[in-house]
Amino acid sequence: MNGPLILELTGLRYKLLWAKTRSRNGRIALFLTGYLLLLLLIVLMAFGGIGAAIAAVRAGKALMIAQGVLMSLFVQAVISTNILGFGMSTVFSEFELRRYPLTATDRRLARHLTGILDPFWFLFLSLELGLALGLYGLEAAGFWSGVCAVLLLFICNYLCARVVGAFVDQLMKRKGGPAVLLGLVMAMGVAPGPLAQIFKKHADWGVQLLQRLAFTPPFAAASAMVSTDGTAARGFALLLLWIAAFLAALIWMEKRPPARQAAVSTKVSWETPFDRAGAFFGPHLGPFVGHWLRFYARNARTRTMGLLSIPLAAFLTYSTSRTLGPDGVFIAAIGTISMATFLGTSRIAVNQFGYSGGAFRRYFLLPAAPADTLRAASYAALTLGAASIPLTLLLWTVFAPVAFDPRRILMLFASALTGLFLFNAAGLWVTLYNPRKGNYDSNFGNDLSLGGNVVLIGSMFCALLVPRALHRWYPAAVTPEAWLLFLPLPFLAALLYRISLRAAGPLFSARREKLLAVVEGRD
Amino acid sequence: MDAIRLTNLSKKYGTVLAVENLSLAVPAGSMFGFLGPNGSGKSTTIGCMTGLLDPTAGRIELLCAPFDAGNAAIKRRIGVMPENLGLFEPLYAHEFLAFVARMFGLDEATTRTRVTELLAALELTDTSKTLSEYSTGMRKRVAFGAAVIHSPEVLFLDEPFESIDPAGVALMKQWLRRLTDQGRTVFITSHVLETVERICTEVAIVTRPGKLVWQGDITTFPIRYDGQEFHALEQLFLHLTGERYADLKWL
Numbered sequence: 001m002n003g004p005l006i007l008e009l010t011g012l013r014y015k016l017l018w019a020k021t022r023s024r025n026g027r028i029a030l031f032l033t034g035y036l037l038l039l040l041l042i043v044l045m046a047f048g049g050i051g052a053a054i055a056a057v058r059a060g061k062a063l064m065i066a067q068g069v070l071m072s073l074f075v076q077a078v079i080s081t082n083i084l085g086f087g088m089s090t091v092f093s094e095f096e097l098r099r100y101p102l103t104a105t106d107r108r109l110a111r112h113l114t115g116i117l118d119p120f121w122f123l124f125l126s127l128e129l130g131l132a133l134g135l136y137g138l139e140a141a142g143f144w145s146g147v148c149a150v151l152l153l154f155i156c157n158y159l160c161a162r163v164v165g166a167f168v169d170q171l172m173k174r175k176g177g178p179a180v181l182l183g184l185v186m187a188m189g190v191a192p193g194p195l196a197q198i199f200k201k202h203a204d205w206g207v208q209l210l211q212r213l214a215f216t217p218p219f220a221a222a223s224a225m226v227s228t229d230g231t232a233a234r235g236f237a238l239l240l241l242w243i244a245a246f247l248a249a250l251i252w253m254e255k256r257p258p259a260r261q262a263a264v265s266t267k268v269s270w271e272t273p274f275d276r277a278g279a280f281f282g283p284h285l286g287p288f289v290g291h292w293l294r295f296y297a298r299n300a301r302t303r304t305m306g307l308l309s310i311p312l313a314a315f316l317t318y319s320t321s322r323t324l325g326p327d328g329v330f331i332a333a334i335g336t337i338s339m340a341t342f343l344g345t346s347r348i349a350v351n352q353f354g355y356s357g358g359a360f361r362r363y364f365l366l367p368a369a370p371a372d373t374l375r376a377a378s379y380a381a382l383t384l385g386a387a388s389i390p391l392t393l394l395l396w397t398v399f400a401p402v403a404f405d406p407r408r409i410l411m412l413f414a415s416a417l418t419g420l421f422l423f424n425a426a427g428l429w430v431t432l433y434n435p436r437k438g439n440y441d442s443n444f445g446n447d448l449s450l451g452g453n454v455v456l457i458g459s460m461f462c463a464l465l466v467p468r469a470l471h472r473w474y475p476a477a478v479t480p481e482a483w484l485l486f487l488p489l490p491f492l493a494a495l496l497y498r499i500s501l502r503a504a505g506p507l508f509s510a511r512r513e514k515l516l517a518v519v520e521g522r523d
Numbered sequence: 524m525d526a527i528r529l530t531n532l533s534k535k536y537g538t539v540l541a542v543e544n545l546s547l548a549v550p551a552g553s554m555f556g557f558l559g560p561n562g563s564g565k566s567t568t569i570g571c572m573t574g575l576l577d578p579t580a581g582r583i584e585l586l587c588a589p590f591d592a593g594n595a596a597i598k599r600r601i602g603v604m605p606e607n608l609g610l611f612e613p614l615y616a617h618e619f620l621a622f623v624a625r626m627f628g629l630d631e632a633t634t635r636t637r638v639t640e641l642l643a644a645l646e647l648t649d650t651s652k653t654l655s656e657y658s659t660g661m662r663k664r665v666a667f668g669a670a671v672i673h674s675p676e677v678l679f680l681d682e683p684f685e686s687i688d689p690a691g692v693a694l695m696k697q698w699l700r701r702l703t704d705q706g707r708t709v710f711i712t713s714h715v716l717e718t719v720e721r722i723c724t725e726v727a728i729v730t731r732p733g734k735l736v737w738q739g740d741i742t743t744f745p746i747r748y749d750g751q752e753f754h755a756l757e758q759l760f761l762h763l764t765g766e767r768y769a770d771l772k773w774l
Contacts, residue, residue, distance in 0.1 A: 358607035
């Protein structure tokens with residue numbers, strides 16, 4: 001094994017991160033990210049891990065609470081890395097590493113070592129370490145057993161997230177893969193409800209399930225952390241087994257030849273749905289919008305997120321509705337429905353030119369005003385987002401456990417449109433002022449700028465929290481009787497979008513050299 | 524009549540001067556070579572002349588009219604093959620060419636005819652690959668096709684011959700000659716001096732930072748300059764831009 005070179009590459013990963021601070025935007029992003037991470041770390045460490053440990057020991061249920069906390073963190077890490085892309089960036093690709101004198105094993109190790117050393121994973125590690133140290137401080141666990149269990153679980157968690165990512169990636173490249181993925185996610189989104197009912201009916205099944213869960217990595221880590229007898233040794237052994245299994249699965253998946261998209265074009269087709277949809281925007285903007293629709297639709301990440309957005313919105317609606325009273329599903333849906341309109345296109349909508357690479361300069365060579373480029377790109381995102389609204393409303397009408405009421409449909413429609421316009425208005429400004437060079441072909445990894453992440457994650461938080469806040473302080477505003485209140489919202493949002501679009505056009509032209517430098521990786 | 528006229532063109536990137544007071548006139552119908560060492564501001568000059576970059580100072584006239592980045596009417600009459608090709612990687616070649624043609628105002632029927640003919644002529648008939656899957660030479664052919672699809676009056680080609688096989692270069696040269704025969708102007712930057720010498724009628728040589736050091740006719744050799752006689756463009760170029768020699772003992 002070429003250890004020194006692998007360490008050099010790991011060092012290079014941080015040098016590259018540091019190199020970003022050479023620009024003004026980079027420095028701002030670094031400091032803000034640094035402070036944000038530090039704050040999160042402190043909050044997580046203080047209130048999360050140690051707090052959970054104290055609660056666990058006081059309740060005399062150290063093992064049970066450790067199991068619950070670790071399982072929750074494990075699942076959240078897998079979901080958030082795969083949905084938001086944090087901690088999944090490939091700093092060095094296999095192709096890039098081939099230029100160095102490294103064996104296949106060295107290259108794999110270098111790739112995953114630089115992957116696991118992502119600040120995002122440190123957040124989870126800090127919380128888990130907080131739990132272990134808290135339990136140690138309260139004499140409910142040993143120091144070394146706690147730390148070792150957490151480190152093994154951390155590796156296991158990273159490998160599991162990578163396996164899930166590789167599985168989704170390969171599935172998306174196969175014929176029918178998107179449909180299978182949609183089915184899987186739909187099943188995951190719908191399953192909690194019926195499962196909860198089943199476990200309520202058969203309480204003994206819950207006990208049996210807990211026994212089975214003892215074989216999972218988080219439960220094994222909890223045993224290794226808290227137990228002192230042979231159970232701890234079994235926990236460590238189980239963790240090692242899981243690591244070996246995930247590693248084997250990952251190596252197997254990475255070694256598989258990349259599947260070509262089954263639909264190979266062999267005939268030149270002139271009339272495509274993109275061009276037909278673009279034609280609605282007139283002869284001047286039509287080809288441009290058609291081009292942007294094609295650009296969005298060919299992006300694997302956009303397609304994956306587009307497929308996931310409705311099931312994810314459904315899942316979040318259900319999971320956040322329980323504390324919102326009898327009409328909780330509807331109240332939660334008022335916010336979450338907007339997610340279905342922007343999640344799919346979000347990556348490109350907040351960084352419209354970041355994935356164009358060298359083609360960005362082509363826009364300025366065309367006989368069209370630069371503002372038209374910006375407008376066409378934004379219209380394409382709006383079109384795709386708006387297209388999901390009828391489907392979402394149809395699914396709501398069919399599946400929501402709420403009596404049909406046209407006022408509710410109208411309110412949801414208004415909320416969806418409002419979210420769509422507001423998100424895309426914000427996306428325009430981030431596109432202009434905080435762009436980032438991204439990789440169009442990467443299906444995973446969070447390559448958004450700080451501004452992009454703030455808008456995306458902020459929009460998701462708003463979608464989850466605004467209806468909750470209204471329910472708390474103005475409960476009448478989220479009842480069907482308040483439907484009239486919702487009617488002006490999309491118009492106001494559309495106005496804001498229109499103002500943003502008009503203001504952004506000249507700015508786009510003025511900032512094109514700056515954008516060119518960022519998009520082509522020179523800034 | 525000059526197809527291109529630059530008057531005291533300067534371009535600064537922050538404090539870095541990329542082009543300094545460049546004045547140039549390119550006669551209509553000529554095949555004009557714009558030469559210089561790496562980093563001498565050739566691409567920056569083309570960027571300014573095609574609307575990609577805003578000059579810091581100076582004046583640009585294309586086809587006898589003042590030109591700036593917002594001049595769509597002039598842009599419609601010029602064709603550009605940028606240095607990095609400017610291709611939309613996820614598209615198929617026909618989609619890319621059709622998009623460019625439509626943006627330049629060609630109607631649907633003309634677009635289809637021209638795209639089909641271009642793909643056949645440039646031997647880009649493999650429709651199963653997107654542009655990202657094409658080889659460098661094939662990508663260059665697509666970019667060349669996009670530059671000429673609307674029959675421009677002035678054609679800017681930034682490093683057009685590098686990475687293209689001899690047959691492709693021969694075809695491109697044939698098309699370029701046809702364009703100049705029709706009175707259209709071709710403006711080329713290239714490091715392949717033999718090719719430039721063979722096809723260009725006039726050449727301008729710049730050094731860092733975008734400073735014109737020589738411009739003249741290269742249809743007849745020898746060229747007399749600085750009290751010396753030059754029998755090939757390469758000799759003149761090296762004399763003007765400086766020959767370099769570095770001895771690395773370990774190499």
